[in-house]
Every structure is written in structure tokens, then in C-alpha cells.
Amino acid sequence: MRETTRSRPLHSGDLDRSAAERHIAEAARACSNWGRWGADDVLGTLNFINTEKRIQAAGLIREGRTVSLALRFDMDGPQKGWRRRTNPVHTMLDTGTDAERGMQGFPHGIGGADDVVAMPLQCSTQWDGLGHIFDHGWAWNGRRAGEVVTSDGDLVTGIEHAADTLVSRGVLLDLGRHLHPETGELPDGHAITEGEIEGCIEAQGVSSQVGRGDILLVRTGQLSRVGPGAWGDYAGGPAPGLSFTTASWLHRSEVAAVATDTWGFEVRPNEFDQAFQPLHQVCIPNMGLTIGEMWNLEELARICADTGRYEFFLAAPPLPITGAVGSPINPIAVL
Amino acid sequence: MRETTRSRPLHSGDLDRSAAERHIAEAARACSNWGRWGADDVLGTLNFINTEKRIQAAGLIREGRTVSLALRFDMDGPQKGWRRRTNPVHTMLDTGTDAERGMQGFPHGIGGADDVVAMPLQCSTQWDGLGHIFDHGWAWNGRRAGEVVTSDGDLVTGIEHAADTLVSRGVLLDLGRHLHPETGELPDGHAITEGEIEGCIEAQGVSSQVGRGDILLVRTGQLSRVGPGAWGDYAGGPAPGLSFTTASWLHRSEVAAVATDTWGFEVRPNEFDQAFQPLHQVCIPNMGLTIGEMWNLEELARICADTGRYEFFLAAPPLPITGAVGSPINPIAVL
């Protein structure tokens, strides 16, 4: 990026579209948290969540209302097979039809149903773990990618290390409604800038202040125009999302994690001529930021719009699959 | 069961070991909640959780401390293949070794790791959904098992319906420490009675009162003597657990859900000569009770013993796998 002062927020126009490598390197250096939590760290920005933050979050539970932020996990999901990412395949080991017919061999009239799922951990509502993305062969905290993630999984920063961390204050920034109040949706290709983020915070009011240890949820509204049977190119095609230029803002904000309602967190197509998810390359291996994708923020956004309150208690624990570079999740907002 | 008054708590000795069918039928009739929440109900006792209960639970967050109650999901789990229940198989679609070596074909130095898991939903820390068990071909709320759970999954009471319900006040009853303070563990085959439950509540004190809408966690301590590399027969073998005779107490308590640190919730071997999980047969299809198994209550129990407080905020949302009869979970206690 060009020399900037923080008084003028960055936007896509500040980028040289042919200089992805340079911009990524600069942002990586500027936003690096390597060593910040010691050489052995496996949590990155999740370290920002502390007990005070959780006590604050608990105080946000006023109505006792819960909202699940997960899509349903099934064959009607958005995946189309890119890089072997399929939708979940759920099969039964035992069924009610078998039980009813007396085919199970159990005593005293008991019958049972069991099931199995096979799914990519990146197939639907998820956290990207710190082993999910590398920068020139480097993983989070300055480790070599090949020493961290082998075919045995993530030997160092597996998602299981985050098993008890992801409970904090959540804040929803509804960029869709903020920028397009009439439709509530950003168009595909819209790159959300830090200026727009700051504007959204200001417009939504004091409950939307974002700071250290928060889990930030950014709603683009894309999910309101796609869904089962009509996913289109949701999984990897054009989408609204964060501009590459928000890296610095994300770093300064000291959020613990960020999640969006899109497949890929950042704007698609990306903002360089030859590019693939450059903001990931800065945020995950360099900043140590845990990223959530494909979160269903629709109902939560309606509630926040109705009440004018955009903060809540958020529990989004990953499934502690040993060595996983991500996890399917069912995040729960409690208001 | 014989005629009893509530003044004398039931125990295993009240059962005719040769009369499983009769006892199950009597308990099923006595504990049935069919129709209680209408003909279309898909949640059973989860209906007991309401907003007041969650506000009460929020008030229990004092320290902002979180405890994950999940085992790790990996090949070192307890499953041995019974009824095709395997441990989770986690494989990589992309790795850091590939990325580091430049084998991924992405631009500007970005590399990635993706992964896949194949696992029975009943393989580790889990909820049993309402479609998991049948009684003589009948499923929860009086539906035919064969109309509810086919090889397409649970068409009616799939776990996805509980996606936003399982947040409530949790109460730990540490029967292991209560009955065996020296070791903290119940021996295999120990059938926990309602008398012992009531005694534990009394001994643990007022924070242990159990009532409508609570999620009850029963610790036997079995998990403190097994684990990766030394599971023995944890998955289906002898174990401490709830006595069949606690069905009535569970019904009267109006808890929303119950979870234990054992494979099977109820005592093993079961208390009838020819039997397989008779308490399940009463609780799931008749009472509509959601049951948790293989929860790791060890750290939580240590904290509760230290603080003398046995209640906490509990978030245990299932993964909303459409049509699933259960879900792997990472339950989080917040104290």
C-alpha cells in the first residue's frame, strides 16, 4: 500500500492491482503478531479474549433469547466439489424402519438409530483454524508450514487447542443494511472498506463499538439471496466481503475473531489481478486471526435491527477434532 | 416396579430382573410426556428451557471462566467398531508440506490446508437426539419409528430442530466424589439411585438444586480411569450409571437434558437379566429426554469441588446436521 496516515481510511483504490506480492508482504509485516504471545503460542488473537470480556458478555444477556448462526449441514449445502469440498454426506447405521420391523436383534422392544457423517470441515458454517492458510510456506507464529500441517493434520495449532476459548462478546456490523437500507444486501464484488466499517459502527450506535477480544460478525446480506436449491456460485464465486485494505483495521481493532455470512470472508473477485484470498494470507498466518465463514446472520440481524442493540453473548466453540485446520460449528448468540 | 410411594426412593432391588418388559412398560406409562407439548412437538423436554432459565443461567457467570466438556475427536477415541461405530477418521485435502513445497498452484505465495472428517455421530461427546431410541417401534410423541427415521435420516425430530435450544443452567452432580470421596470414582456396575442423587444434591448444597429446564450433568468418575491408549471396555462394557429406577425421578425433576461421563448414561451391565439400555427406552421415546454421553466432566468437577458451586451457564448446541439422530458436541460451561 501507499504511504498513508490513519486519518484517511484505505480502500481498494489504494492498491496497485498488479502488485499483489508487494501489498501482501507490506500488510503482513505491518500486521504481524508473530511472537506477541510467545514462541509456543497456538491461539493467536484468541488470546485477546479474557475473563473480563466474558463477564462483560454475560451482562449482555437480557432476554435469554438464543439464535443459532449455523446453516444446516446437509447435501443441499453450497459446495460444488472444488478442491474436493463436498457437502456433508449423512448416512444411517440403524433406522426406525429396521427397528419397527424387528430387524435389530435387541431385547424387550428397544430399537435404535445411529448415524455417520462424512464432511469437509470447510463445507459449511465454520472456523478457519490457524493452520488453514500459509504465507510463502510459513504458518502462524513463524513456523514452517511443512512442520505444522502434514497429512497427519495440524500437529501444532490444531483447532482442538481452541476448544474452550471461543466464548466472548459478539458484535454484529450489518454492512448490508447500513449501506443498502432498502435491500439490506451488498452486491457481489463490493469490497467493504475500513471507512465503511467505521461508518457502520457510528450509525449503529454505541452497542456496536468493537474492541479487544470481541468476536466481530460482518453481515453482507449475500446469504439472503442464496440458499438450498439456489446457491449459485456462493461457494467461491463473486461475493461482497472485506477489502484487502481492512487488514490494518482488523489488526488495530484487536478483535479475537471475525466471521462473515459469505463463503470466503473477503471480497470476491479479489482486488488484485492475479489473486487468491490475499487477506487470508495476511490475517491467518501473520496476524493469527481466527476467521469464520458461512455464518447465517439473517435472524440475528433482524433482531439487532429491531432492538437497536448489536452486541450479545456469543458461544461458538469448535468441535475439538485433533489436528483439524478448522471446524464445523453451531455458533449461538444469546441476547 | 412395585407400588411405591415417593417417600421411599426406588433402587435396583425393587426390580424383578426377569421382568424387563413389564418394568419398562410401567415406567414408560408413568413417565410419558407424549402430547404434553402438542402433537407436532419435536423437542420433548428441551421445551422446559425458557428465557427466564437462560437469564438465570447468565447470572451464574461470575469469573468468566470457560471449561470445555468434550473429549478430543480422533482415532485414539474409545470406539472399537461395535455396530460400525468407529473413531473419527480425519484426513487432509491439502497440507502445509504441499504448500511449502509449492505443489498447490496458488498465486502470490498463499498456501492452504483443508480437511475432512468421517465419524459416527455417536462416537464421542454427544447428544442423543429424540430419534435415537424407539420403544416397540414407537418414537417420541407417539409416532411410528418407521415414519420418523428411515435411511434418509430422522425426517421429523432431527437434531437440527434443537439447534438453538441447548443453552441453559447446568448443574453438576458429582456422584463419584459424593459416594467415594477418597477416589472420586464409582465402580463399574454401580447403579446410581434416586436416593443417591438426592443425597448428593443435599451434600453439595443449594447450588446443586435441580429443577425444570436445567441441564443435569452426572459425573461417575469413570472417565478418570480410562482414556486414550487405555479405554478398555469404556465403549459398551461395565460402567457406573443411572439406575433404571431413576426414570421417575428424571421425569418429576423436569430437567431439559441429562448428560454423563460414561458411554451409555445408564448402569452397565443393565439391571435386568436380558437387557439393553432399558432406561434409554423409557427416557428417549417416552419422556422425550435428550441424553448426553461421553462428556468430559473431570476439570469441571475439580473446579466445582474447589469452589463449592455446582451450577453454571452451559452452552451445548448440537451441530445442525439435517436429519441426524444425534450430534457430536463441544459443550462449554461458563462459570
Add this chain to the structure above:
Amino acid sequence: MRETTRSRPLHSGDLDRSAAERHIAEAARACSNWGRWGADDVLGTLNFINTEKRIQAAGLIREGRTVSLALRFDMDGPQKGWRRRTNPVHTMLDTGTDAERGMQGFPHGIGGADDVVAMPLQCSTQWDGLGHIFDHGWAWNGRRAGEVVTSDGDLVTGIEHAADTLVSRGVLLDLGRHLHPETGELPDGHAITEGEIEGCIEAQGVSSQVGRGDILLVRTGQLSRVGPGAWGDYAGGPAPGLSFTTASWLHRSEVAAVATDTWGFEVRPNEFDQAFQPLHQVCIPNMGLTIGEMWNLEELARICADTGRYEFFLAAPPLPITGAVGSPINPIAVL
């Protein structure tokens, strides 16, 4: 079907399109082989293959040339998710990148690669076993479907019983070239009649005579216009295939098995107004006929056209997956 004599071959026009049930029932009765090989039979028409037939087949090996008749099993296959039929997902447990980097922990410089596949048995080149299709709840040889195939698999007629049977004389009938010599392909929706079959045999000459115990391969040519990246609706959409009216011919011919180069063996759309694979309903549960689908007959057909010889030794053993209702295969023609 209407009363016919064998002197006039049947065709689609002989069917009342609104009377699927009646036509199926008549054909099922006319073509039933129930009891023909005893009450315990698990092989159906595979019983027609005998040692003489195999010796005859061995005599057809003249050049020592082999042709694989399988599609490749990978994510670029034809499946689109209908009824949870996906393409094969192949993942690695160990890789060369890990080995080369020294991440495997083996002594003396040895490294290894292992892999896993998850796939529907019906996803690509395959045999349909006798438990694959039912007629009004009846399975092959007059057994109740619910007693044969539960969620435990095919308890009676699993494909493992055919492990050593499927080696015989193969005969290719290239209907595509016969009826459309210019393109070599039948159009989608073309229903191959017994008259066309007989005509093809006559045109191809003496090596094409089809009789008891042969494995008949019917080439439509559809596979020459679809393939990786361009499958279109191959998996379930319009396609050429056998007319429902060929049931009687298939029965009389006493072939051991029949395979085609299409997804579904029979013509699509089917020849009744409301229908789904009616010829399967006659052939598998009633006739006991093993059916092959998605066979790649392109190279074999070129060779046969060049040599004028349409018969060969064929080895197409299923993978003996216990209780499977089908098997992925790599059939080998030896000429």
C-alpha cells in the same frame, strides 16, 4: 403388454403409457425366475455361467490384448448428489511430500503413502446386485425386501456372494454404430427394442450370437458425447437405453448379466407417464438379473468394429464388500 407372438418383436408403441403398474406386473410374471435355482438362491441369472462357458470364453483370447471397461473413479465423475450419490472422495493418509520432508518417523529412509476412498457403490462403473431393486416390497426369489436389505446391508444376496462368478464370455452389441453408423451414437430417449437387438446381432455376425451364460454389453454411444467436465445430465437425465419391452427378450436369452454405457441401463425418460426405471423392477427382483451400468465401452467398440469380432473373455469380479447391493468394478475384456 398386449398379447403378442414372438414373431413380432415388441416396441415402445405396444405399451399403454398410463398403465405402468399393469405392464410391470405382466412382465414380472412372464419373466420371473423365482425358485428356478432353489429357495436359497442368491445368484439369479449368474447361475447360467458354467465351466463350459468359461472354457469357451478362454478360447476367445487370441491376441492377449486387454481392455479396461471402467471409467476413472474420481471427483470429476458424473454424480451430482441425487439421493446422496456423490463422486468418489479420495484422500491421503500419508504423502510423498511428508515423506520427502522427513515428517513420517520411519527408519532407514523409508517413506510411505496411504489413502482412503469414500464413495457410493453406485457412483461409477458398477454392478447392481440383486438387493438393489425391489418390486412392491419383494426382493429377488420371493423374499421380503425388509428381511433382505436393512441398514446393515444386504443380509441375504450381498454382492460378496458373486465374488467368483462374473467371468464369462462377453458379447458387445454396438447399437450405436449399428443404428447410426455415421455418428455411432443413439440419441437420448432412444428406446432400444428387441427387434433392434436382433438386427444388430444379425448385422454384426456370428461372433455376436447371445446365449445362456453370456455377459451382454450394450453400447449406446452416449458416453462418447459426455465425460469429465462435460457430464451434463448423464447421471439420471435423458439417455438412450433398453426399452421396457426387451424384458422378455432378456429373459429368453438367458444371459447371465447385462451392462450398458449409460447411467441407468434402460431408456430415459422411461416409457410410462409416471415411471422410474420400470425395467429394473422386472429384471432385478423378478428375473434375478445382474445389471451393469456406466461401463466404458468406447475402446472395446472400436476394436470390435475393426476386427469384426464382438466376443471376448470378460472378467468383471465385484469387490466383495459384505452386504453390498452393488460394487464398483474394473471389468476387463481380454481379446
Add this chain to the structure above:
Amino acid sequence: MRETTRSRPLHSGDLDRSAAERHIAEAARACSNWGRWGADDVLGTLNFINTEKRIQAAGLIREGRTVSLALRFDMDGPQKGWRRRTNPVHTMLDTGTDAERGMQGFPHGIGGADDVVAMPLQCSTQWDGLGHIFDHGWAWNGRRAGEVVTSDGDLVTGIEHAADTLVSRGVLLDLGRHLHPETGELPDGHAITEGEIEGCIEAQGVSSQVGRGDILLVRTGQLSRVGPGAWGDYAGGPAPGLSFTTASWLHRSEVAAVATDTWGFEVRPNEFDQAFQPLHQVCIPNMGLTIGEMWNLEELARICADTGRYEFFLAAPPLPITGAVGSPINPIAVL
């Protein structure tokens, strides 16, 4: 190995147990076939099979009798989870119980059953492909392991390249019966030497001559003392098998492939102090030899013993899973 002349066959005693690296390097050099079939070769010793060999094999079909040499693929297999190798998990997508009960939604009384399998390709009767083993980071024909097998699979020598090759003359050497006529079994740990192989060929007679392009089957008899429910340590434990010292004989013999009835082809424990499958390290990446394991040779061996004929037509085509480093197979001997 020490300097030897071919007049004295090698045996385990010729090895310095502490010098695995040296012996492997010497054998690798002596037995290397790198470049023998050109720089682009992907088949190794399978190139030895030619049309003349197959015509010869066809001439061995005398009785038309077939013998399947596969174990059954199911949960009762030998795997215990080492390196995530599980037994096959076979689940149903549709069942006869569903069909019989009318839960499938198909017209005119048709019902169906579909199924899915998830399995390591190395879990049971199999071929090891050329990408299965590496020697100091080198793969077959002098390629870098990391360029050949990534998490995307074997990009160069995937088993699909062998789809139409593995049909040839098979020869059974029944070392179990030859060396232990009373039991027919070699004890675990027995290292089969080239002297014993030569002795077996001589004893079995002229039909046992082994030469270029043959597929050699070595029966140890271990499989006659293990099996479903009683596998013991078959998958990786002590076993009879080929001595490391047979590498040179295997090379000179110019067999196309070798298969055994054991988990690991070579003797276990291996013949060096610190070792893991050293003969694999010579044979696969250096010699380019395709190796079969866990073949069921029991019935075939009985027939050969009865008839005194040890040669037959053998069809053992792999399933062409793109990029696979091995394949489950159902090899068929035709006599």
C-alpha cells in the same frame, strides 16, 4: 549384503542386523530398474506382461473354474487403526425396510437400495501401487516423492495407469505346504529365502516355473490361522514373509508382480534391528514392483495341491481410482 555368487542363495544370516541403511542401499542399487522403460514410465515391472504371456495364460484355463482370492471387505477385517487404517465402513443410503414400508416416494411399487463405502485402500486384499513407498524421498523411476504424491494423490504413477495391465499367468508357490507339509503353515517370523523359493519350485514341479511377466503368489499359510473375530496381530504383527535377501531373486525373476497372504509381504519382525519394511523400500521405488497383500490363497492352494498344477490365468485389475497409491481388489484365478 556380502559379496555373493548366485551359486549360494542368500538368507537372513547374510545380513548385518545393524546395517539396514547399507544393505538397503546396496540392494536398491543392484535391483534398480530406473530408466529401464524410459523416463516417463508409470508401470515398472508390469511392463513385463505382454500379449504372448496372456495368450499363454489363457491356455491354462482347462476346467473353467474360478477362485476369488479376496478377503471380504467389512468391519470384521484385520485393521486395528494403525496410521488411521480402519476396516471398511459400509452404510446404506436406501434400504429394503424403507422400500417395503413405502417410505421412498417412487412410483409403481419400485423400491431401491443404495450404499456407500468408506475405506482405506490398504485395508484388505490389495495392490500396492508404485507411489506407495519411497526411498529417501525418491519415488519410482527417480522422481522426487514430493512431486509424485501430494495430498491430491499420486499425480504421476496413480493406480489408474495399471487399469488394464494386471491380467497374466499366475503361479502359486505354496511355501507353507512345501516347508511344513504337516500343517501347511509357516510360523510367524519365518523369513522365506531364495533357496526355499527355488526348492519349492523344484518340489512343486514344472507348472511352478516362474519367469518374466508372471504374477507370483506366495502362500505362507498365515491366513489359515487367523480370520474374522480372530485376527490377532495379523495387521502389522509378527508374520512369515519374504526375506529381505530375496530382493535380488525377485529382480532376476522378472516377475510382473508378487502377492502374499500376509499383511506385509515381507517377514515380520523385519530382519534388521531398527527397521520398517526394508524389502518394500527396495522393491517398490527402486525395482518398480507392484506388490499384493492380504490375498486369500487358501482355496486356490487346496486346488493346486490336489491337482499338482500351480499355474493359472489370473485377472487382478485394480479399481482405477485416480491418483490412488493402491487399490482394493478381487483377484480371480481361472483354472
